[in-house]
Amino acid sequence: MDLLDRFLLGDIRALSRMITLVENRVEGYREALGQLYRKAGRAVKIGLTGPPGAGKSSLVNCLVSQLIDEGVTVGVVAVDPSSPFTGGALLGDRVRMSEFPTDGQVYFRSMASRGATGGLSAATDNVSVVLDAFGFDFILIETVGVGQVELDIVDACDTVVVIIVPESGDAVQTMKAGLIEVADIMVVNKADRQGAESVAAELKYTLHLRKIAKDAWTVPVLTTQANQGINVDKLRGRLREHLEFIRANNNFDDHRRLQIQKKILAILSHRFRQEFLDRLTDQIDFDTIVDDVYHGHSDPFQVSDELYQKYACS
Numbered sequence: 282m283d284l285l286d287r288f289l290l291g292d293i294r295a296l297s298r299m300i301t302l303v304e305n306r307v308e309g310y311r312e313a314l315g316q317l318y319r320k321a322g323r324a325v326k327i328g329l330t331g332p333p334g335a336g337k338s339s340l341v342n343c344l345v346s347q348l349i350d351e352g353v354t355v356g357v358v359a360v361d362p363s364s365p366f367t368g369g370a371l372l373g374d375r376v377r378m379s380e381f382p383t384d385g386q387v388y389f390r391s392m393a394s395r396g397a398t399g400g401l402s403a404a405t406d407n408v409s410v411v412l413d414a415f416g417f418d419f420i421l422i423e424t425v426g427v428g429q430v431e432l433d434i435v436d437a438c439d440t441v442v443v444i445i446v447p448e449s450g451d452a453v454q455t456m457k458a459g460l461i462e463v464a465d466i467m468v469v470n471k472a473d474r475q476g477a478e479s480v481a482a483e484l485k486y487t488l489h490l491r492k493i494a495k496d497a498w499t500v501p502v503l504t505t506q507a508n509q510g511i512n513v514d515k516l517r518g519r520l521r522e523h524l525e526f527i528r529a530n531n532n533f534d535d536h537r538r539l540q541i542q543k544k545i546l547a548i549l550s551h552r553f554r555q556e557f558l559d560r561l562t563d564q565i566d567f568d569t570i571v572d573d574v575y576h577g578h579s580d581p582f583q584v585s586d587e588l589y590q591k592y593a594c595s
């Protein structure tokens with residue numbers, strides 16, 4: 282029996298192998314992923330992002346416990362910026378795994394952000410498609426909110442939770458980093474520390490000023506203490522409300538359709554770029570061109586125009 286058949290029968294080991302295949306873009310992955318795409322689309326995707334150490338994993342663990350109690354299945358993808366490994370063999374995940382049932386109701390996977398071929402955002406999205414096709418009801422994606430790539434990752438989710446901590450300057454940093462733009466729910470974690478309530482109030486005020494339309498979703502601001510599981514039930518409640526809201530207002534379908542369009546364009550642009558650059562490097566003597574620019578006889582703009590005319594339009 283081949284891998285896809287075993288996967289479709291619900292074999293967890295086949296799931297792990299499929300993710301590795303997709304993550305590393307092993308030959309044949311496109312065909313397999315294409316098949317899985319047709320089966321995906323049922324899972325609810327929740328993105329959790331925020332600064333390093335804010336308590337994202339702690340919150341994910343609490344949410345997973347709640348979801349398990351509700352009787353639903355959960356797949357978790359953690360994008361780990363510090364890890365050079367792929368394959369989910371990290372200590373943190375082993376510890377986490379041991380807390381939960383091993384009957385397939387929950388599945389954890391880490392992705393190393395360094396060296397992801399073809400882009401981390403695409404790789405994470407592909408892995409979430411695999412989990413979706415496997416049949417998980419919920420997919421939680423944890424990523425450190427530090428740059429555009431991480432924002433792209435959570436932007437593909439149905440609901441985005443942004444987690445910050447009360448430490449001074451954090452609220453300001455969050456706004457600067459564009460995290461507020463992507464947030465459907467804001468969480469100020471480590472509420473046991475000083476200043477949590479004032480940071481929450483500051484965020485509420487900023488969000489109130491930013492609200493674009495009267496009937497738009499009001500981004501709630503919660504305070505939690507994830508290491509003690511405090512207020513995580515409230516977060517679960519807000520997640521449910523947000524899902525109901527976007528389903529009732531068509532945003533859910535619109536957003537998913539937009540994601541499909543983005544995905545097609547991303548695949549195409551990756552391909553165009555790759556093919557064009559391959560053609561260029563095969564045919565061009567860069568030393569001479571660089572010499573010209575270096576000595577002031579040409580400039581990067583003119584050179585690019587000429588190369589584009591010659592190789593992209595042919």
Ligand SMILES: Nc1nc2c(ncn2[C@@H]2O[C@H](COP(=O)(O)OP(=O)(O)OP(=O)(O)O)[C@@H](O)[C@H]2O)c(=O)[nH]1
Pocket residue numbers: 332333334335336337338339340425470471472473474505506507508509
């Ligand atoms: N005091 C306090 N500590 C917390 C709370 N929530 C989490 N922590 C602790 O904060 C530390 C970081 O928590 P994680 O859940 O690993 O944070 P993270 O955001 O996933 O971290 P990275 O994935 O490394 O960015 C751990 O030592 C947690 O036990 C909280 O509400 N209060």
Ligand SMILES: [Mg+2]
Pocket residue numbers: 337338339423
């Ligand atoms: Mg973490």
